[in-house]
Amino acid sequence: MKKGSSIWKWIFLAGGLFIALLLVIAIFATFTGLRGIQKGNDITSLAHGPMTYPDKADPQKVGQCLDEYMKSVVPSSPLIGYGVTFAQAGNSQDINPALMVAIGQQESALGTAGIVNSHPYNYYGLTKAGGGWAEFSSWEEAINHQATYLKTQYFDQGLRTIPEIGAKYAPVGAGNDPNGLNNNWVTGVQNHFDNIISKCPDLATDYSAGNGSIVEIAQSQIGVSEDHDSCNCGAVQKYGGSSGQPWCAFFSSWVYRQAGYKIPSIGGARALYDWFGANQVQIPKGSGTPQPGDVIYFSYSHVGIVESFDGKMINTIEGNVSTNNVARRTHDINAPAVVGFGRWSQ
Numbered sequence: 001m002k003k004g005s006s007i008w009k010w011i012f013l014a015g016g017l018f019i020a021l022l023l024v025i026a027i028f029a030t031f032t033g034l035r036g037i038q039k040g041n042d043i044t045s046l047a048h049g050p051m052t053y054p055d056k057a058d059p060q061k062v063g064q065c066l067d068e069y070m071k072s073v074v075p076s077s078p079l080i081g082y083g084v085t086f087a088q089a090g091n092s093q094d095i096n097p098a099l100m101v102a103i104g105q106q107e108s109a110l111g112t113a114g115i116v117n118s119h120p121y122n123y124y125g126l127t128k129a130g131g132g133w134a135e136f137s138s139w140e141e142a143i144n145h146q147a148t149y150l151k152t153q154y155f156d157q158g159l160r161t162i163p164e165i166g167a168k169y170a171p172v173g174a175g176n177d178p179n180g181l182n183n184n185w186v187t188g189v190q191n192h193f194d195n196i197i198s199k200c201p202d203l204a205t206d207y208s209a210g211n212g213s214i215v216e217i218a219q220s221q222i223g224v225s226e227d228h229d230s231c232n233c234g235a236v237q238k239y240g241g242s243s244g245q246p247w248c249a250f251f252s253s254w255v256y257r258q259a260g261y262k263i264p265s266i267g268g269a270r271a272l273y274d275w276f277g278a279n280q281v282q283i284p285k286g287s288g289t290p291q292p293g294d295v296i297y298f299s300y301s302h303v304g305i306v307e308s309f310d311g312k313m314i315n316t317i318e319g320n321v322s323t324n325n326v327a328r329r330t331h332d333i334n335a336p337a338v339v340g341f342g343r344w345s346q
Contacts, residue, residue: 050203050345051160052094057202059087065200066101070110072199077110079123082139089147095155098203099162100124100146102192103169106185111139161345162190194288198309201292214293217258218305218317218326221251225325232320239319240265251319251326252295252303261344269303276342284340290314290333295342304329306341314338 063084070080079086079101090097101110107125108116116123121136124146128134136142154165163186170185197203227234233243240250249272256263263279266272276282276295283294290296294306296316304318307328314333319326331338 051096051099051155053091053096054203057087057091059084059091062087062097062200062202065202066097066196069196069199070101073105073195074110074112076112079104079111079139082143085140085143089144092144093147093151095147095150096203097147098193098196098200099189100143100150101196102189103146105192106188162186162193165189190288197291198289214255214259214261214305215307215317218255218307221255221319221326222317222328223325224319225323229324236319236325241267246320248303248318248320252305255305256344269297269301272303273297273342281343281345282340283343285333285338287340290341291343293344296331297339297341298331299337299339309333 063086066083066086067080068083070077070083086097086100089095090100104110104123108114108123111121111123115125115133119133119135121139121142122134123139123142126134126146126149134145136145150165154160154168159165159168166182166186166189170182172182224235226232226236231243232241232245232247236247236251237243239247239254241247245267247267249269250265250267253263253266253272257265263275266275272295273282283290289311290306290309292306292308296304296306296314298304302318302320304316307315307317309315312333314331316329316331317326318329321327321329
């Protein structure tokens with residue numbers, strides 16, 4: 001019996017050590033994901049982005065980027081080379097060309113599939129008012145018509161988000177959609193749009209909402225610090241609030257105001273999150289990719305500004321971090337602590 005008891009004792013000991021090792025790994029992973037955790041802020045649908053043409057976006061540069069995007073997703077697309085046409089048409093009607101290309105990608109894989117094969121140049125699946133499919137004589141005509149069509153039939157009628165556009169453009173349950181393809185229209189167009197914006201950041205910011213660069217203003221504050229450890233006081237109080245208050249949300253909303261965006265001084269990550277939800281756009285993780293200038297939300301009661309994103313790692317500028325100042329941080333997009341993003345859409 002004593003020998004058997006000794007064996008069981010070693011088995012239980014080995015099992016305990018294994019569980020302890022798993023706990024250590026989990027704690028390390030959590031700590032890695034929470035690098036730059038701030039001090040004491042509170043936190044608690046789809047990414048629309050700017051639907052209009054950004055004021056300062058150069059059509060030539062945008063067009064080249066759109067061509068590169070189309071080539072990367074559909075190398076055989078006949079629309080490659082018409083990026084500038086998309087950009088100029090969008091600019092003339094104040095439509096973000098990312099929306100135009102996204103619809104074309106959803107409807108016809110950028111001119112390579114579907115109705116475009118029997119009705120040349122109709123790459124965005126347009127029907128005529130009297131029935132049947134629209135006819136065009138060239139890609140240029142079709143592209144310019146798409147911009148005008150979106151402007152007059154959607155934007156001028158107050159339909160300015162992808163879900164709103166989709167409800168009219170591809171209504172779920174429509175009689176001409178026997179295969180139920182419209183069920184995926186909004187999600188598909190949204191994903192394409194987000195990917196285009198990520199590829200072409202010049203289309204990411206609606207400068208009409210502000211007159212400055214969110215990222216550059218945030219960068220100019222790196223190093224601004226509290227008077228002493230964890231006091232939440234001193235120079236950082238210019239961002240808002242009073243001495244002793246957590247200030248990560250005050251910092252983020254201050255950056256937006258300095259860039260000319262109409263946003264109040266907001267203290268508390270949940271309050272800032274709720275403000276974007278009520279007035280702009282919330283993007284839960286997995287619904288879209290982060291863009292420079294986005295507000296990033298963390299599960300541990302914290303917010304910051306997205307500086308850049310390389311497809312995996314998010315580089316941020318955050319206030320009220322564990323170093324008691326404004327500092328750069330890096331987070332894995334897949335880290336559990338990353339909740340989502342706030343984006344200016346109007």
